[in-house]
Structures are given as C-alpha cells and as structure tokens.
Amino acid sequence: MKKLKVLIVDDELPLRQELRMFPWEDCDAILIGEASNGEEALRICAEVCVPDVVITDITMPIMDGIALIRELKKRYPIVQIVLLTCHSEFQYAQEALRLGALEYILKAAIDDGELKQVLDKGRLAIKRERKSLDSEKAEKRQLQEALFGKLLHQQQLNNADWKAFELDGRSAYQLIRFIVDVPDTLYLTIKHRVQCLFSELEASHSDRLTWLSVRKQEYFVIFIVQDWDKEPVINTIEDVISRLNAMISGAERPHEYTHAVQAVISEPFAKGEELVHSIDGTTAWIEALFYDSLEGNKVHSGLPHPLNPITDTHVKEISEMLRKSAWSADSLLACLKTEFFNWCVIQRIQPVQLKQRILGWLVEWLKLQGDAELINPTITNLMAVRSLPQMMDSLITAIVKVESERSQSRSEIRSALQWIRDNLKQPLSLPIIAEQVGLSPQYVSRLFREETGVSVTQYITQLRMEKAMELLKQTNMKIYEIAEEVGIPSYRYFTVMFRNWTGVPPTDYKRNT
Structure with a gap:
C-alpha cells in the first residue's frame, strides 16, 4: 500500500497541534489535513482527498463524531475511523464501534506507540476490506454489464434487474459514453491500462460514479449529478480523454491516433426507463461522430445534427x-x-x-x-x-x-496506355498500337490484358464512351461532331455503340443531363 492518508477532526486546537507533531512518516503515513467539525471533514474528503484513516473527536459543534461516522461509512466504506474519547463518552464510543469505527483512544493518554499500533491495524483492515470490496464490486459490475448489454440491444428488464443499477429514483444521474476509435490490435495492447484508468476514476469518486465495459472499445460511466457543477464534470471528462489519447498515442503510431477518444453525455435521468432514453440519445451520436469527430470538440451532448438517407x-x-x-x-x-x-x-x-x-x-x-x-x-x-x-x-x-x-508494370504497356489517351481521336487498332511500342500485336494483346484486366479494344471503347458522355454533358457540340472528336467518324456506328454502352441514344442522354 501507499502511505496512509490521515485526517484529524477535533474542535480543540491544542489537541490538533499535538497530533500534528506526531511522527507520521515513521509510521508510513501522511497527514493530509485537519477539520474542526464533521461538516468540514466531509468537505475535505470531497474537495481535497479521501483519507484512509480519520481520527475524530465525538463531541463537536455543527456535526458530531457519530453523525460523521455514519456519513463516512455511507460515502467511503473503506475509510477507517479512530475515535478520540474521554471517559465520560464511553457510551458514545460503543455506539461508534457498532457503526463501524476501528478503535478508540483516550484523549488524556495519547501514546505514540498506541497510535502507531492503531495505524497498523487500520492498514490491515483497509487491505482486507479493499479485497472484499473489489470482489463484490467485480461481481456487481459483471451483472450490471450483462443487463446494460440487454438495454443496448433494446431488450426489456424486469423490476429485479433494475435494482442492480441502484437508481434510487430521487437522485439525478447522467450517462457518459466513451468511444475509443483505434484498430483492434492497438486496442488490445492498451485495454488493461484503459480499464485501470476507469477504475482509478471510480475510486476517486466511489460514492458518485461507476463504469461499465459492455462493448469493445466503448465504456459507459454512470454518475450522480447532485452537487456537481457542469464545468468540473466536463473538466474531469476531458482529463480522462486526454489521458486516454496520450496512452494510445504512446503505444503505436502517435501521429495517427492523437484524437482517438470521444465522449457523449446524456441528459440527466432518475429512473430506469429514463436510462433507456439516455442510452438511445448517446447511440444517436455514434453514427454522427462519423462526421462530427472532425471538429475540435471531444465531449458532445444534446442531439447531433441529423443524418440524411442517400438519394x-x-x-x-x-x-x-x-x-x-x-x-x-x-x-x-x-x-x-x-x-x-x-x-x-x-x-x-x-x-x-x-x-x-x-x-x-x-x-x-x-x-x-x-x-x-x-x-x-x-x-x-x-x-x-x-x-x-x-x-x-x-x-x-x-x-x-x-x-x-x-x-512496376511493363514500360511498353504504360507507353501504350498513354499513347491511346493522347490519340483517342485517331483511328486506333491493336497493330497500330503494337507498332508504336515496338512489339508484336500478339505480345501486346497478352501483356495489355495482364496489366489492365481488359482487352485493347475494350479499353479504347471505354475511354471513347466516357469522353463522349463528358462532351454531351458539358458542350453544345452536335452528335456527329462528338463522334468525330472521340475517333468514331461514322454517326450511325457511334450511335449504336453509345446505346450499347449507356442504354440510351446520345440524343436522349444529352436531353436528360
């Protein structure tokens, strides 16, 4: 484990000063802050850092130690709580131990050795509870991912299934959908590190946030909105995206995947059926990001610009x-x-x-x-x-x-292709082309088909018809003039060839374009 993070909570300044002088480093611990009442302690936990151990008085103004213990155990179940008590407060100490406090120490007889033993006991308790909680969390995540997968496939959930998401119907929640757009091989290289990052995010906001991995290269985060300003939430999401992009670009071909991660935020919801609408709302962005990922935005919300069916x-x-x-x-x-x-x-x-x-x-x-x-x-x-x-x-x-x-093909065939394009207006035949490149007609015919996949005649016809179509669309030339321009001086033969190629006579083609 890392150094134990310790928070002191007591309304008596002399006692806080005495504990401040304790050799925390010698106990592989660090003092992260002090508070004079329970409310101030909770604010430090939320805004500064969640401690591993809270050493707290029982009798304090605004919020006493018993109320603080209840809130800490509800919000941060792994935090270990050590009571500072007087002889007259033993009945409160017993209540605190029943609520989950680790140990109590008499204020009048604080001993360095005793406090060190309590910290060691706290360290062991944290390891034990973290292991148990990780196992429980993994099982819960696995169940939630299976149920979330059903929702993604538009399947209905029963009341018992909805309870697994622990939506209380009173709190406001939001769904964040992270899309990691990289090749499968690169994703598999960084998959474990990506999931560790989301676990780290969840640990930092354990009372507000949970993450799910349901689809390959997609992560879903559900968090409680209450007391969260919009700007800090966006900043947190952008920080996660930046760290993910840095992780990806550091793995392979950084110039290609520096902006591989996008996030979509749903509208707030409170109940299960509203979660379904939030999923649908984020799904609408998946196709839209085909175009909108070009923009500088990394975080998207609301409804995307509509997509159009092809006409x-x-x-x-x-x-x-x-x-x-x-x-x-x-x-x-x-x-x-x-x-x-x-x-x-x-x-x-x-x-x-x-x-x-x-x-x-x-x-x-x-x-x-x-x-x-x-x-x-x-x-x-x-x-x-x-x-x-x-x-x-x-x-x-x-x-x-x-x-x-x-x-890398034969230079003679490249020369033949260029000569055909340059002389399309002239009479063209296999012998004439073979003479131009200095090879026999039979040899040119075989090489030409090997290199292009079509015969010389088919290639010439294709070029002439495409050129004719272009002239019919873009000029006012007469049909016989176009026929001469593409090397077919016979008006009748040109008309038959054009109809066979396009399905319509040249006059109809020109009229309809």
Missing part, C-alpha cells in the same frame, strides 16, 4: 465526381481529398449507406484496373472504418497500392 441525386453526384476524376490516379486522389471529402461533410449521408455506395464504386474500379485480389481486404477495411477521414484513408490506400503495382 438518387446523391448517387448521381458521387458517380459524376469520381468519373470526372478517374482519368488518372493523381486527379482521383485529389478529388477524394478535397471535392468529395467536402461534399460528404456537407451532405452528411448515413455512414453505412455512404460506405456501401463507395464500396460498390471501388470494387468496379479495382476490377477495371485488373486488381480483383484487392477486393476482399478492401471490403473488410472500408466497412470497419468509423469516421470520414478513416474512410478516405482506406480509399486512398487502395488506390495508391494499385498505382504502386502499376508503376
């Missing part, structure tokens, strides 16, 4: 943004980092729907690049993200990986 207009805008930028990896990455990112922040589409739509686009893009083996890990990574920046990181990682592998 056909949204789908069209997403497709248009990504299609326009898909000519090169650089333009695609720039779009994701700026235009698309900002669009997502403004639209606030429900995260699951947004991820599903982006996942569909990415799978098609990967297939087009000939990197189908990246599809499964990309799906796993993308669906696991919990914030917009993480989603962007996942997309950018996949694109960069494809481009990195592509940069």
Whole structure:
C-alpha cells in the first residue's frame, strides 16, 4: 500500500497541534489535513482527498463524531475511523464501534506507540476490506454489464434487474459514453491500462460514479449529478480523454491516433426507463461522430445534427465526381481529398449507406484496373472504418497500392496506355498500337490484358464512351461532331455503340443531363 492518508477532526486546537507533531512518516503515513467539525471533514474528503484513516473527536459543534461516522461509512466504506474519547463518552464510543469505527483512544493518554499500533491495524483492515470490496464490486459490475448489454440491444428488464443499477429514483444521474476509435490490435495492447484508468476514476469518486465495459472499445460511466457543477464534470471528462489519447498515442503510431477518444453525455435521468432514453440519445451520436469527430470538440451532448438517407441525386453526384476524376490516379486522389471529402461533410449521408455506395464504386474500379485480389481486404477495411477521414484513408490506400503495382508494370504497356489517351481521336487498332511500342500485336494483346484486366479494344471503347458522355454533358457540340472528336467518324456506328454502352441514344442522354 501507499502511505496512509490521515485526517484529524477535533474542535480543540491544542489537541490538533499535538497530533500534528506526531511522527507520521515513521509510521508510513501522511497527514493530509485537519477539520474542526464533521461538516468540514466531509468537505475535505470531497474537495481535497479521501483519507484512509480519520481520527475524530465525538463531541463537536455543527456535526458530531457519530453523525460523521455514519456519513463516512455511507460515502467511503473503506475509510477507517479512530475515535478520540474521554471517559465520560464511553457510551458514545460503543455506539461508534457498532457503526463501524476501528478503535478508540483516550484523549488524556495519547501514546505514540498506541497510535502507531492503531495505524497498523487500520492498514490491515483497509487491505482486507479493499479485497472484499473489489470482489463484490467485480461481481456487481459483471451483472450490471450483462443487463446494460440487454438495454443496448433494446431488450426489456424486469423490476429485479433494475435494482442492480441502484437508481434510487430521487437522485439525478447522467450517462457518459466513451468511444475509443483505434484498430483492434492497438486496442488490445492498451485495454488493461484503459480499464485501470476507469477504475482509478471510480475510486476517486466511489460514492458518485461507476463504469461499465459492455462493448469493445466503448465504456459507459454512470454518475450522480447532485452537487456537481457542469464545468468540473466536463473538466474531469476531458482529463480522462486526454489521458486516454496520450496512452494510445504512446503505444503505436502517435501521429495517427492523437484524437482517438470521444465522449457523449446524456441528459440527466432518475429512473430506469429514463436510462433507456439516455442510452438511445448517446447511440444517436455514434453514427454522427462519423462526421462530427472532425471538429475540435471531444465531449458532445444534446442531439447531433441529423443524418440524411442517400438519394438518387446523391448517387448521381458521387458517380459524376469520381468519373470526372478517374482519368488518372493523381486527379482521383485529389478529388477524394478535397471535392468529395467536402461534399460528404456537407451532405452528411448515413455512414453505412455512404460506405456501401463507395464500396460498390471501388470494387468496379479495382476490377477495371485488373486488381480483383484487392477486393476482399478492401471490403473488410472500408466497412470497419468509423469516421470520414478513416474512410478516405482506406480509399486512398487502395488506390495508391494499385498505382504502386502499376508503376512496376511493363514500360511498353504504360507507353501504350498513354499513347491511346493522347490519340483517342485517331483511328486506333491493336497493330497500330503494337507498332508504336515496338512489339508484336500478339505480345501486346497478352501483356495489355495482364496489366489492365481488359482487352485493347475494350479499353479504347471505354475511354471513347466516357469522353463522349463528358462532351454531351458539358458542350453544345452536335452528335456527329462528338463522334468525330472521340475517333468514331461514322454517326450511325457511334450511335449504336453509345446505346450499347449507356442504354440510351446520345440524343436522349444529352436531353436528360
């Protein structure tokens, strides 16, 4: 154990001065304060430090020793209480011992040796009671976590179950939901330290606070609001968040996880059914933090800004943004980092729907690049993200990986791809392209499919149709002019090819865009 923290409570100054001179350090103890009555002692416990041992007089003004013992045992059950008494107060001393006091000492005959023995006795009692209390607390926490898990899954509790939460219906409570947003591997590294931090917080406010670990990377704290000003509560929560973030950033890749922890505070509640509403209120923030974690706030309360279901207009805008930028990896990455990112922040589409739509686009893009083996890990990574920046990181990682592998492909095929893009208006064929790169048509055909996943003809058709769609949308060129611009001088052939590619004739496509 650490040094015993001792608090002296007596209205007689000479006696306090005498005890002040006691060699506390020699007894592996430290004097943390003095009080002249019970109320002052309780204030020290609440505002300064909870002592291990309280040495108190019985007869005092404002609040006497008996009333103080009752309050201490109710608020701080492990605190050991030693009575200072006179011969005439023995009947009060017996009452105090019945209430849970550890020992009594006669004021007229305070002896250093006797006081040291009492402190040693207190140290043993604290160890014994702490072990018992820890076991009892662990069992209670386990039961509360199981019941809280039911509430999270919107299951009903019976009256007996509600009693486990010890909500008295008179006190005001609040629920704090801490979200630790890090990869599973990193979380497992720090999980024990995180739980120790919450246990430390609970020990500091044992009469007001309890914490539960119900879901992976989420912690729930229930605390009594009475007598707690809002500002100190927020300061306490922010301190916990700062310590958690420091713990996480110190474990691995500090530049990535310096703001990994967020907290949501519910509205005050008093009864069980109100706790259900508080859980629902904090749950509403889980999806909202996909966007709102971008802000500087670490602590959130009230209702978040609403999220929007994805619409056909949204789908069209997403497709248009990504299609326009898909000519090169650089333009695609720039779009994701700026235009698309900002669009997502403004639209606030429900995260699951947004991820599903982006996942569909990415799978098609990967297939087009000939990197189908990246599809499964990309799906796993993308669906696991919990914030917009993480989603962007996942997309950018996949694109960069494809481009990195592509940069290692045959230089002749890279030259062929660039030559096709630069000469799209000209007649193109496999023999012409093979001649440009100095290889046989058969060899170019095989390498081209290996590198891109499509044939030369399919690639040329895709580029021409995408270019035509862009010109139909953005210019007033006539259909035959667009056909010539994309290298298909036959108006009839262009119309048939465009209909096969898009499902509608060029005139209808232009009219509807």
